[in-house]
Amino acid sequence: MATNTSIPRIVHLAAIIGDSVTKIHEVLSAQNVPTPSFDEDTPTSLPKEVSDAQDAVLDATAELFDLLLEPLTLVYKYHGHNNSVCLQAIARFSIASIVPFGGQISFADIAKETGLSEQIVVRLIRHAMTMRIFREPEPGIVAHTQASKMLASPVINDWLKVGSEEMWPAAVKMPYKKWPGSAEPNETGFSLANNTTESIYTIIGSSPERASRFSNAMEVFAARPEYDPLYIIDNYDWASLGPTQVVDVGGAQGHIAMSLARRFENLNILVQDMDKVVEKAELGVPEELKGRVRFMAHDFFAPQTIQADIFFFRWILHNWSDKYCILILRAQIPVLKRGTRLIIQESCMPEPGAVALWKEKDLRAEDLNMGAVFNSRERTVNEWAVLLKDADPRFVLKGVTEPKGSALGIIEVIWDGVD
Incomplete structure (x- = not known):
């Protein structure tokens, strides 16, 4: 994305980041709000007064990050299906609830609790750590970050399960060719992923466990x-x-x-x-x-x-x-x-x-979710x-x-x- 000045784009973005972070820091200091951190007990949101600066720094840092990647690496980063593999395992085995708040646990003990091999536990959790979910304070030891501690809640874990067990399988089955132009709620990626001709309303409604999980997920989503x-x-x-x-x-x-x-x-x-x-x-x-x-x-x-x-x-x-x-x-x-x-x-x-852009990206992702699950x-x-x-x-x-x-x-x- 070129600018109309002689200032290189990456320098311009760095200036936006610096100015925006300064504005955010000034507001946080004035309101005695802790600075953002991945620590498990850090507040989870910023004051509304910094929303414009927050938008600016998030978009600028994302663009700067993307500019400094080679094109193939950029596409690979957004491809990201292995993120869902990792998150699905965390949700399915309730791994976040196994890690003690304010404490730590070994990969080996997590393996015993879940029944998984230690090797796969290490691989899954270390991948999660690249997304700021869990941390490894010393080799072989797992502790919480802010994000992983949040996932220890059974209700939020249900939200993650719905995303990885219901939404993701539906998304990869989008029926572009099977039902082009369909307006029917039972001709969806969700229908194909569940090998059914029924809609999500019928399938989820017929299983008390899935219905409860979906209800919890909607509660979390709407509570934002x-x-x-x-x-x-x-x-x-x-x-x-x-x-x-x-x-x-x-x-x-x-x-x-x-x-x-x-x-x-x-x-x-x-x-x-x-x-x-x-x-x-x-x-x-x-x-x-x-x-x-x-x-x-x-x-x-x-x-x-x-x-x-x-x-x-x-x-x-x-x-x-x-x-x-x-x-x-x-x-x-x-x-x-x-x-x-x-x-x-x-x-x-x-x-x-x-x-x-970071908000637009989320909205367009949600639009695709609605297509995959509800048509x-x-x-x-x-x-x-x-x-x-x-x-x-x-x-x-x-x-x-x-x-x-x-x-x-x-x-x-x-x-x-x-x-």
Whole structure:
């Protein structure tokens, strides 16, 4: 990537890194926050005030690293399938939970605990160490880093298992030729990897162990700071609506609904989801929210039966191809009144170069994951607009808000049909 000045690109990148690190250090010092470290007890996130400098230094260091590699080495680095081999073993044998917090253990003892040979344990863990997962404080001895200590959590280990046991096998089976252009959820890489004609919903749902593991993985994924409920609470003017009936379509056990109801007393929220999801959900509603947060079993492909002022879809439509998203949207039409709103909280894919490259890379990887597992995709703002129009021209896109730091945009849609 050339610049318009005579300064060599690598020198320019080094200057960006130096300036950005200085800014980060100044903020950390002012807030008395420890500097980043791989030590197992180091804080896991940086203050929001350094996010721009963080983006700059991450992109610049990555570009500088890539510039200094030969092309074949660069491609090999990104090929990286052996990273998944290593991570799969760590998850499958719960290796992180074997290493004591604040202590250490030998490769030989890990081999005894897992039933693996010492040779393969050494090879796997030393490969993990190149990714900053575990460390070897002295020859033959393993201790935690920040990342490996995190993986000792059973819930986070389940997240890693889903990535390596469910997502990775699906990704390498992407059906480019077998089902080109398919919109069906059972014609996916996941279907091929599981040697089935069923969708992920059927396969995962038929195994309590896999279902529990997948649920834990989604819990970990959604708990990341960029999915904080505060983004939808703080960046949409719920208070100005007056008394408002909201239907949270596919709202699971009401986590977001209860967060909204706590903040805004003008909201009454009905959470709709599958019967087995909402069966006992009322038990989790705090006393002060009872009557304002309720639950109802409902299939969002079936015609909607509840009238409301707002229908809220959070992180639902990205699981489905356009064909099925259109069916979900059209299913709401029977009860819509002129001026009824749909609030859709979903990822809005950026145009190339519009966000930090390290973030864009993660988004594009997630887009491929959705294709491999669900035959769905992430969408740009323009693609959301086209999807809404295809569902019904009376769905009018009023505006899109993309809060800084949030993984999800807020898409506001108005129903412009007759009552």
